[in-house]
Amino acid sequence: MMRTVTEIHDLKTLLDDVSEGHRLTCDEAVRLFKIKDRSSFLIVAAADALREEKCGDAITWVRNQNINCSNLCVNTCGFCGFSCKPGDPQAYELNLDEIGQKAALAASRGVTEICTVSGLHPAYDLNSYLSMYETIKHHAPGIHIHASNPMEVAYAATKSGCTTREVLEAFRGAGVGTLCGTAAEILVDDVRQTICPEKISTDEWIRIIRESHEVGLFSTATIMYGHCESVKDQVAHLDILRNIQDETHGFTEFVPLSFIHPGTPLYKKGEARPGATGREDMLMIAVSRLFLDNFTNIQVSWVKLGLKMVQIGLMSGANDIGGTLYEESISSSAGAKTGEFLDPKEMQYIAGDLGRPLIERRTDYSPV
DSSP states (O other): OOOOHHHHHHHHHHHHHHHTTOOOOHHHHHHHHTOOSTTHHHHHHHHHHHHHHHHOSOEEEEOEEEEEEEOBOSOOOTTOSSOBOTTOTTOOBOOHHHHHHHHHHHHHTTOSEEEEEEOOOTTOOHHHHHHHHHHHHHHSTTOEEEEOOHHHHHHHHHHHTOOHHHHHHHHHHHTEEEEOOOSOSOSOHHHHHHHOTTSOOHHHHHHHHHHHHHTTOOEEEEEEESSSOOHHHHHHHHHHHHHHHHHHOOEEEEEEEEOOOTTOHHHHTTSSOSOOOHHHHHHHHHHHHHHOTTOOOBBOOHHHHHHHHHHHHHTTTOOEEEEOOSOOOHHHHHTOOSOSOOOHHHHHHHHHHHTOOEEEEOTTSOBO
């Protein structure tokens, strides 16, 4: 149903207020997410204008490489098609020599960031993680290590009988530069009970992220949407991130992750819908830009969305296109068709079509 003239006027007034410094309330954000007609493009235009004001026209990217250390995992998250149990013919685990070889390969490619990806391996403890990070640091000196997340921090602490703060400090001492803001999914416990009941609670995730920022390990922030959560759940999640950023200023970027459904138990059991629609993907980026007024950088994930929707995201408030990756297993295991590597030439094609410059960055968003 089309919106009335009065409703459109009210929407324009709200968006004008945001452009002049009004901080969106949760109720207002819910209202924006629920718009389904062409008024959506008013939101997109306002978000893109705010992006230009905060970040300029540059589209940034990072030359990075994932190292997929193991897909063995003690958890059974419903949205995951990646994890395996011991004895599964598809299970694997890299030893330290193999991790070192991959780190050396990354260094030879000129990457500035290495990101580790792993399940919660049954045998891992704090020393296991430290050995991996020290190995990467040895074989790729000077390259930023972006690794682990609050779930892995909690897991290492439990397995080794220490505090999460001690784990974070040990990670930093072993060479980790920033923490991954993953394992957040949706920071609403009712939803978490459905999609990842074995993961840490919302309060525990918040506590560990705050600790991470306090010890000097800044992090990304993420949301995984498009499964069984409501719009109110999405906004509650964004509100948590905004509140943390107000307190710590420790998030380097916000990365919306659209749910990839085909290979996941959650979808196969009928407990999730088949991912977000294009409208929802577009509005997640746009409303996040307007709501997260204390974030500078919003990344659009080519792994989750594909290159055509990435370009729409870059017109909807995003300023970053992510990284080269070279290896990608999480999304591909769930059914993503986007591949494992994004050539900077393809990034340049997208940026050039938008008439915007493409700039290589480091993890902290300083230019290379």
